[in-house]
Amino acid sequence: MGHTPTTARGRATRGRILDAAADLIQRHGVAAVTLDAVERAAGVGRSQLYHYFDDRDDLIRSVVHATVDKVLAAQEPLLLEVGSLAGIERWFDAIVANGTRQDAVGGCAIGSLASQLGGQDELTRQAFVDAFARWEAPLIAGLRWMQESGELRPDVDVTELADLTMAAIQGGLLLAQIRRTPDQLRHALNGARAALKDALTSPP
Amino acid sequence: MGHTPTTARGRATRGRILDAAADLIQRHGVAAVTLDAVERAAGVGRSQLYHYFDDRDDLIRSVVHATVDKVLAAQEPLLLEVGSLAGIERWFDAIVANGTRQDAVGGCAIGSLASQLGGQDELTRQAFVDAFARWEAPLIAGLRWMQESGELRPDVDVTELADLTMAAIQGGLLLAQIRRTPDQLRHALNGARAALKDALTSPP
DNA sequence: GAAGCTCTGTACCATGAGATACAGAACACC
DNA sequence: GGTGTTCTGTATCTCATGGTACAGAGCTTC
Incomplete structure (x- = not known):
């Protein structure tokens, strides 16, 4: 390498x-x-x-790894606070702000790479599987913690909730990137937020 | 051409x-x-x-148009029934089934193309903007109809709901494609379904 | 059945782009 | 300051790939 x-x-x-x-x-x-x-x-x-x-392939792979590390490192401080609704909302706000910032280009760096290179070799695909897992893990942990501490209703499936959230983020970023407007991302995350609030024990 | x-x-x-x-x-x-x-x-x-x-570019563009038409044509019969919760649920089921079918490859053909070619020329990007608009329009119309007929609470934002749904579909397909399992897609659409039910006037 | 289309097969060209060779500069270390 | 290592500049090779030329097959129509 x-x-x-x-x-x-x-x-x-x-x-x-x-x-x-x-x-x-x-x-x-x-x-x-x-x-x-x-x-x-x-x-x-x-x-x-x-x-x-x-060679060129090695360069591309290196970019993938570097990008994944960079994005996740940027997310880390916010992902640590995800054990409360307020923390999750701060996280969402940051994502929207991030998607808005980069002059209308936007899009999730990882998601964008993933859909371009996911169908490539098995090794690269695995890198993205790991990346998303590392990304989602803190969210699942945070939700589980909220459930155990009684903030979240015990009958909700936390992985399902987390999967919805991740999908809303990725899909929202994709569509926002195409449309060159952050509206769709904001809407998608509002929806995810609603789903979260809906799962709370004490409705706000 | x-x-x-x-x-x-x-x-x-x-x-x-x-x-x-x-x-x-x-x-x-x-x-x-x-x-x-x-x-x-x-x-x-x-x-x-x-x-x-x-030339090659013309070929690629033609593939884009053909794919968009094909996907939308396949969706059309289901999208016409989207004016009721049952119709929406049938639509979701079809998407999950479709995402499951194609031997673990999955992914939305349009979404996949969009993220690969969206950053290309302006013309191609516009094609995707149109495609998603054509896709989302019936959903918005259906939701609006449900709202006017009293099935949906009048205070909910139908475009927001539709955007969440589209994002859940795209994000779910993207993640399912990477992970080679339809679970994430199913979860994401379950979440969207929950958001929809939550917006109903008479909770099920 | 001949003319005039649409459609197809093969060979070839031009060049963009990945890869290599190798020498020279910059630096670390003693 | 000498020496080995890391780093950089330039020239060149090779080949895949987009694109072209042109002849010939196969319909269709009169």
Whole structure:
């Protein structure tokens, strides 16, 4: 898997390559990631690419892993507070804000990658399965905690609720990306919020 | 946009090309659609491709339009009955069945295409905007009808409900496709169903 | 059955893009 | 400051792939 850089300069270069490639994918799809384009965008020569990555596929895979780590790291502080309705709402708000921010491009980086590369090789697909699992796990844990502490009705299926939430996020982001407006995402998350409130023991 | 075939043989050939290309996209992504691959899969020579399509891009665009029409045509009979809870539930069941059927590949053909080509040119993106609008319109109309006839509470936002539903479908299909199991899709639609029931005037 | 279409088969071209070779610069370490 | 390692620049090769040329088969129509 190429050389892992040891010097600061090396890490910076590898990072620039990864960022440039990720940006190209996000904006114009995987097909737009030609080595020439990456070089231009990253301000880097051909030899650097092959110094840090085995080949193009290795680069793409690395982008996937980097993106997954980055997105999940960004989510982490919010996902830790998901054990309460207020925490979940903060999480939703952040997602909507995030989807709105990136000038109308939006879309979930992981979801976007997933639908482009999910049908690729088994290894890449597995990476996305793991990514979504890591993403959903804190939510399930939080909901379960709420259920055990009596906030949530005992008869609701927490995995079902979590799956709905994840689907609403992904679907909302996809549709918002196509329509270039965050409305759909907001609506979808409002719906998920309603479903959550509906499962509370004490209706608000 | 190439020659539109006039003979039966011509239509069959053009159809085979379109089917083969659609299949390749669905299974291995747009990048896998090389002209050689299409020829092999469709049992067709290079000259046929350029007889019926201007170039590769035209072929891809044609696949998009054909897929949209096909999916929407398949949905149509169910979408006409969406003016009642029972009709909506039949629609959901069909979607789940459809997502389950295609041997674990699944995924929404339109959604999959959309996330691969949505960031492409403006024209293609618009095609998807239209597709989703055409898809969602009957649902909104049905919900509005239910609201006017008193089945649905007057204070609920029908577009919000419809957006949640569409997002649940798309997100559920995406996640089900990645995980190769229809559970997530089923869960997501159960959630959407719950949200719908919650909006009814007479709780079931 | 001949003309004039639509449709098909094969060979070929041009070039974009992935990959390689190799030398030289920058840096770390003693 | 010398030496080995990491990192970078440039030129080049190779080949897959989109695109073209052109002849020939197969209908349809008169």
